Every structure is written in C-alpha cells, then in structure tokens.
Amino acid sequence: MRTPRFRTRLFLILAAFAFLPALVLTLAWSGMTARILPRLSSVGAWDQVAESGEAAIRAAREAPGAARTDSLLRRHEEELGESRVQARRFRFLVNRTAAVLLGLGLLVMVIISYIASRVAGHLSRQLSRPLDELVGWTERIARGEALPAPGDEQTKGAPEFGTLRERMRTMAVDLEAGRRSAIEAERLAAFRESARQVAHELKNPLTPIRFAVATLRSKVPPELRDTVEVLDAESTRLEAMAKNFAQFGRLPEGPVADVDLAELARETARATLPRSVTQEVKTDGGPFVVRGQHDALQRALTNVLLNAVDATQARGTVSLRIIGRNGMVTLAVRDDGVGIPADALARIWEPYVTTKTGGTGLGLAIVKQTVVSHGGSVEAESAPGAGTEIRLIFPAAAAATATEPA
Structure with a gap:
C-alpha cells in the first residue's frame, strides 16, 4: 500500500484535531439538551399536582359546603386544567426542540468542520510546499547543481523556512568549495606523483650524460665542438627540467x-x-x-x-x-x-x-x-x-x- 504524501498526512492530522472534538462536543451537547429540557419543563410534576387536585376537588364536592367554597373549587379546577394543558404543550415543544437543536448542532459541526478543513489545508500548504521544495534542494545539492537565487523560491512559507533556505545555500557553497578542493587535491596529488616519476627517470641518465659531455669537452676535435656544445646545453636544460619536476613533486620542506x-x-x-x-x-x-x-x-x-x-x-x-x-x-x-x-x-x-x-x-x-x-x-x-x-x-x-x- 502506497504511503500518502506528507501534505495529505498533515492535512488529515490537522483536520482530525479540529473535526473530532467538534463532533464529540456536538453529540454531547445534543444528548444533554434532549435529557435536561424535559426535566426543566416539570411536566411530570404538573400531572401529579393535577391528579391530586382533582381528587381533593371530588372529595370536597361530596361534602356539603358553602357557595363560596364551590366557587373557589371550580376556579381551582379550571386553573389546574389550564396548567395541565400548558404543561403538555411545553412537553410537545420540548420534544420538537430537541430534534431541532440536534439538527442545529450537526449544522454547527459541519460549519466548524468546513472551517477546520480550510485552515488545515492552508497550514498543510504552508508547511508541505516549502518542505517539498527544500527536499528538492537537497537532491540538487547531491547532484552538484546550483540552488535558486534569493527571491526565486516557489513558495515563501513561514520566516523560519527563509532562515533554513539561507543556511542550505551556505551549506551548498561550503560543500561545493569542499568538493572542488578535494578534486583539486586529487589532481595535484596525481600531478606530483607523475612529476616525481619523471624527475626520477630524467635524473638517472642525466648524471652519466653530464659526465660524458664534460669528458668530451676536453677531448673533442674542433669540428665536433659545436656538437658537444649542443649536448651540453640540452643536457643542462634537461637537468633544470628535472629539478623543476622534483620540486613540484614534493611539498615545501x-x-x-x-x-x-x-x-x-x-x-x-x-x-x-x-x-x-x-x-x-x-x-x-x-x-x-x-x-x-x-x-x-x-x-x-x-x-x-x-x-x-x-x-x-x-x-x-x-x-x-x-x-x-x-x-x-x-x-x-x-x-x-x-x-x-x-x-x-x-x-x-x-x-x-x-x-x-x-x-x-x-x-x-x-x-x-x-x-x-x-x-x-x-x-x-x-x-x-x-x-x-x-x-x-x-x-x-x-x-x-x-x-x-x-
């Protein structure tokens, strides 16, 4: 299974941090609302009061009383009936309101999730794009290619990424300088080794040649004197060349x-x-x-x-x-x-x-x-x-x- 890109993983993590708490809070709020509102309505208490009031009214009417008492009982009976009706209406509204509140909670959750997804997408872009670019920079450094000049970045990102880019540019310059120095050192080492070998090969025959030229100079007939002078000049030049090769072949000592x-x-x-x-x-x-x-x-x-x-x-x-x-x-x-x-x-x-x-x-x-x-x-x-x-x-x-x- 292919691993999702860093940006995708970052987006899912940020979205989960925003979406899951919003979902839990919405569901908890809706459930508590559905449980608490019916209790706050006191419908059950009003039903009990109505039942006990009706029983008291029936008992009072069975006994003879004054006209004022009958009037008060009728009035109390009407108020109990009105209270029971209001309590039943409130219970009906509470049942409907709980469903409405649940729907509103889900709507709020959707809005929060949308905002969270937008914020998560923005943050993931702000983090993943500069990181992807810097990963590409490391590949360019590994290949020895030049990095983009300041101001040519594909995306800016947070200020810390600017600092990281400058540090990577400095590192790339140092690495390139070290690479060039290493290559130059290897070239010079090869040159010095070849110079030492050339100097050695030149010095071995030059010594007897110089002795032979010195001997010929004292015994050569006049018609061969120019030839001896040429041999002397060329052997002197070869000797100087051998010294140059020997000098280059070793470090100063x-x-x-x-x-x-x-x-x-x-x-x-x-x-x-x-x-x-x-x-x-x-x-x-x-x-x-x-x-x-x-x-x-x-x-x-x-x-x-x-x-x-x-x-x-x-x-x-x-x-x-x-x-x-x-x-x-x-x-x-x-x-x-x-x-x-x-x-x-x-x-x-x-x-x-x-x-x-x-x-x-x-x-x-x-x-x-x-x-x-x-x-x-x-x-x-x-x-x-x-x-x-x-x-x-x-x-x-x-x-x-x-x-x-x-």
Whole structure:
C-alpha cells in the first residue's frame, strides 16, 4: 500500500484535531439538551399536582359546603386544567426542540468542520510546499547543481523556512568549495606523483650524460665542438627540467620560522631582477611576518619575478607591494609587460600549462603549491597589453593556523 504524501498526512492530522472534538462536543451537547429540557419543563410534576387536585376537588364536592367554597373549587379546577394543558404543550415543544437543536448542532459541526478543513489545508500548504521544495534542494545539492537565487523560491512559507533556505545555500557553497578542493587535491596529488616519476627517470641518465659531455669537452676535435656544445646545453636544460619536476613533486620542506615578506621581497628582487628592469618595492600597513619556510617562499617569489622579466622582455618595470592588513599579508608583483589573455588567465596555475617555448609549465604551479601549503591563496589579474599582477596572500604569523606546512 502506497504511503500518502506528507501534505495529505498533515492535512488529515490537522483536520482530525479540529473535526473530532467538534463532533464529540456536538453529540454531547445534543444528548444533554434532549435529557435536561424535559426535566426543566416539570411536566411530570404538573400531572401529579393535577391528579391530586382533582381528587381533593371530588372529595370536597361530596361534602356539603358553602357557595363560596364551590366557587373557589371550580376556579381551582379550571386553573389546574389550564396548567395541565400548558404543561403538555411545553412537553410537545420540548420534544420538537430537541430534534431541532440536534439538527442545529450537526449544522454547527459541519460549519466548524468546513472551517477546520480550510485552515488545515492552508497550514498543510504552508508547511508541505516549502518542505517539498527544500527536499528538492537537497537532491540538487547531491547532484552538484546550483540552488535558486534569493527571491526565486516557489513558495515563501513561514520566516523560519527563509532562515533554513539561507543556511542550505551556505551549506551548498561550503560543500561545493569542499568538493572542488578535494578534486583539486586529487589532481595535484596525481600531478606530483607523475612529476616525481619523471624527475626520477630524467635524473638517472642525466648524471652519466653530464659526465660524458664534460669528458668530451676536453677531448673533442674542433669540428665536433659545436656538437658537444649542443649536448651540453640540452643536457643542462634537461637537468633544470628535472629539478623543476622534483620540486613540484614534493611539498615545501625545511625548518619553519617567522619570515618577513618585505625583507624577503627586497632580497629576492635584488638577486633576481636584471639591471635593465626597473624595480620598485613598496610596503603598506604591517606587520609583514608570516610563518613558513624561507627557502620555499623565496623560490616561489623567484618564479613569479622571472615570469615578470619574461613578460617585459627584460626592459620594463616590475613593482612589488607588500600589504599587511586584517591578519593577512599580501605580496603583489606587477609588471607592465604583454599581459595574459582572459581565456588563459584562469589556467596559469595549472601544471604543465605554459606559453613559453621549452617551458615546463610548472613555475606558477609550484608557486601556488607553496602558497597553499602555507595556508594562503593566490590571485592573478591581467589584460593583454596592460601587464599582469600576481598576488600571493598569506595569513600573518599571529593569525596563522596551528597546522604548519610539512
């Protein structure tokens, strides 16, 4: 047997709570009326008085009396007869009235039942429709679909349902963020594992190749010198590539300490940017101290600066700005280079995505991995011909989470 819908069950429950008490009260009132009214009429008492009065009158008439006595007896006899007639009329009315009152009670019960059904139907709609809608929302959340925007609800319901909708929207956003984070973590884990394997496979033959190239360089005849130089350059490039793969294949490691990002930015900019590039380092707010690995942070910033140099073709301006506010420290690197197209901007953080000839596409992926492992996040803003700004955002040392990067 199919179970009735929630709305139907709710309607029957509410209607029963209104109908059953009304039925019981109506039947009780009608029965009590039918029993009490005849007793209130005193018809039986009047019949007894009439019978005893008639007997007294007959006894008085059998004895001789005065004319005044006969007159009084006749008058009393007439009044008794009139009283008995009135009592019988009242009993007739009472019998008819009980049936009328019973009918009125049933009519009142029908009216109350109708009103109760309307109220029950309204309440069931006010409760069941929002609940049905929210059940549908849970199915959409399970499928990963977007929830309706505020104001697009099919039915409003009580204010508590509005609060529940907002909580479900917040929960859906959190679940979607967690789902994306889990997927991203799985992707990065797969990328890191493949990078470790590639680095391992490259390093094994590279070591003897580098030794062989060094040996050939000292013994090669002049006509093969160019060939040896090509081997040396390509093996050096492969070695750098292997280092990049190895670096991406593992999380930042080393001692954890307080790192002043402003000082780190100045040192790294001086060491990385060529003289042909105009450099600017500015600070805003403070403090600028984060908790993390100095070397890993320096490598990440170096990758960002090298990309800025490439974007400006080593002739533009690269500015660094360190901002400390609201428990967060932001390190922003802006260049006035060629910029990045909008369709490629969202993918610059993905591994193996590059626009450089011979690049591995791991530079910014390593940057993101380093920042995320320090509890931070990355942002990018760019437009073709207007330059690019890369922002590395970290929790300040005082606001850093208890879980330190491995």
